[in-house]
Amino acid sequence: MIAGTMLREHQARREHLTIYLVKDAKLPDEQIVKIDRAKSPYDLKISEGVARLYAKKSSRPKLPDWAPFLVLNQDVPPDLFEGTRSEGAVLLVQHAGALFALSFGMGHHLINLDLVERDFGLRVTLNSIDPLKLRSLDKASHEVNPLHVRSQSARDADIFDLNIDPELDMVHAVTGTSEVAVFGEHISGRDALTINPPATLDDLPKILAEALTRRNRPLPERFAWIDNVHRVRDSTMIECLDDALTDALRSDPRPENLWLGEPEIVDWEMQTGYSFDQRSRTARHRTLQVDQLLEYIAEQGEKPSAALLRSISVHVNDANYQSIKSWTAYRCLYAELPMGKETFILRNGLWYEVSRKFADEIDSYFKRLDAEPVKMPDYQHANEGLYNESVAKENAGYELLDKKNISFGNAYDKIEFCDLVHDGRDLIHVKLYRSSATLSHLFAQGSVSAETFMRHEQFRVKLNEKLPATIKLHDPLARPKAENYRIVYAIATTKELPKDLPFFSKITLKNAIIGLNGLGFQVALARIDIDPDFLKTANYKPARNAVGSANSAVPRRSTTRRGGTQAPPTPPPAA
Known part of the structure; x- marks a missing residue:
């Protein structure tokens, strides 16, 4: 016992x-x-x-x-609720x-x-x-x-x-x-x-x-x-990575794997440019570029650093030069920094560690991808819509389908088939590269529209009503032959494609290609060169005494003449 x-x-x-x-x-x-x-x-x-x-x-x-x-004013014992x-x-x-x-x-x-x-x-x-x-x-x-x-x-x-x-x-x-x-x-x-x-x-x-x-x-x-990808959450490691980022921003020449872009998708129809503060003397840029940010920092008498980027705002401006959205410059910066056997990526204000072996596997996949399948005109327009209209109007073989959305009763509601059709074969989706968010939207657009095109008769019937006569489907009820079409992702950028795509965008594109190939489509990637003048153009907020005058609707801007000679910029108004 x-x-x-x-x-x-x-x-x-x-x-x-x-x-x-x-x-x-x-x-x-x-x-x-x-x-x-x-x-x-x-x-x-x-x-x-x-x-x-x-x-x-x-x-x-x-x-x-x-x-x-x-229990207030009630006949109940005071210790009915004991607390915790x-x-x-x-x-x-x-x-x-x-x-x-x-x-x-x-x-x-x-x-x-x-x-x-x-x-x-x-x-x-x-x-x-x-x-x-x-x-x-x-x-x-x-x-x-x-x-x-x-x-x-x-x-x-x-x-x-x-x-x-x-x-x-x-x-x-x-x-x-x-x-x-x-x-x-x-x-x-x-x-x-x-x-x-x-x-x-x-x-x-x-x-x-x-x-x-x-x-x-x-x-x-x-x-x-x-171990392929994981978020860095160790505070000491983040400090080390921020130090490495500061060194990269101050180096000469600066590494090419630094981008500046919106950390989320915004309404492009409402915005007219970007600025790093809201003062009237500050330029409103058509696109976001690291050079612009570094110039702004130098004008403030500062040296770039990760800590400083957390205190600088990137504003999206509307037609009245008012900020409709803003983020810290740190959130807007995309960086890929190789360190030892790993690559560290800063995106949307968060650091990620990527296995170098995994990164090499992703890069090797794109060696089989067609590049530059269609030589497209330079990009020098305020938005993709104007660019698409210009391409279709001024170049033979192109048909415009941009904004011709098709209402369809599935999870995607309204689907845009593509932006442009070239020679009745290439279904072209166009995007000005602003950030990895915009690229994810682009790749998803191509995948969703192609899959719906193949699988749903009703979609093809509605699509056929919007197609120009030259490329109408003979029988929209019959399943199309995917091999007769090629999905073209056309990206307006100064980067080399696909090598210089952000790493996570490469993964998204790879999965989109695998899905499209599985349906029988060919897939290609095209780079649209950006007109140098477009990159240098900047607007300035009108002076207060100009508001309401005839001149207030005319943006002040710096211009670049053809032939490479830059005209002096119109001086910004006094603050």
Whole structure:
């Protein structure tokens, strides 16, 4: 009887353990733990290593905000609602040359999370999980406006059963069945490792050592693609990348892999230009370019830096020179910086780390892509619509379909078949390169219209009503032969295509091409040269005393004469 009692007393019960790995094992406790929120620590006895416990200070019980509404002036006992306390603790364990922080209850609020290793739990989990027995994963796309999604399964599932795209999605967390006995049956990982093993305090050293070993292993082949792209969230690493960006901005010559563009899609019909402040003397540029930003910074007597870019605004101006949208210049800057075996990308104010091997694989795909299939006129127009009209009007073989949207009762509602048709074969989609967001829209437009064209009779019937007589379909009810058409993505840019496309745009384009090829279409990429005069043109806000006069409708601008001789710009009005 006594032996049985002692066995029950020492039998390990299942414990919910949330484990963080601290970056630097030599850091003092007061940097890792928010001491002002914790009670005095206690050293605990443990089989190996050193363990110190910090308990969270308890706040005074607080009645819920809705309690007075129910009990004010009512005959109810005063202690009907007891209020709540948020108990929590952190256990720091030094073991195996590493420092771990285990949180209990609300204890994670005591941890300085800037000092823990990012993705520690994720890597341990991926190296410990049965790949066919996943239950959930958290993912985010690396689009300009990323979607954060949790995919769950009621039964054990393979990772690809959870709707993951290895090229377009980044995995942040995984939950599934553990293959490691000391971790228990189930395991989950993000920054922290979460497990429910049967354990006592003396079992911790063995558990922590196993976690550290698995964290340092390469990912299994089935999960290796997860290292292709991931967001940089370590604050120290971000500081280093910002320093490298500052060096790139100040270097001479400046690296070519820097762009300036809108971090999101805006209404091009309403905007007339961009400026870096709203003063009347400041130029309103037709396009965004890094050179313009650096010139502006120099005019302010400053040197470019990542920190300075966070304080400068990029304004979208309407016809009245008013700002209708603005972002920091840091958000508008796109940069690709190779460092060691990896490439780091700044987009929309966030840094991403890209495996160099993965980047090379994407680049090699485009070596098979047709370039310059159609020599198109230079771009020197205020917007794509005017350019398309000019091309169709002044050049033989082109038909204009821009803005001839087709209402169609599916998820896309109104579909634009293409902007231009050339020789009845090339379906051309035109876009002035402003940012990766505009390119994503361009590639999606080509994919959606081509797929709808092939799959839906009713769409072809409505399309045929808008097609010029020279290129009408003989029988819109018959499925077209995709091999008779070529989808052409025509991009107005000064960059070399496809080599100089932003990396994430290359991924989007690659997936669009694969889908179009699967339908039977040929796909090509065309660069539209931008007229140098167009790039140099700038408007200035009219002087206040000109508002309402006949001259107020005429923008002041710098001009460039044909032949390369630049005329002196019209001086901006006094501020």
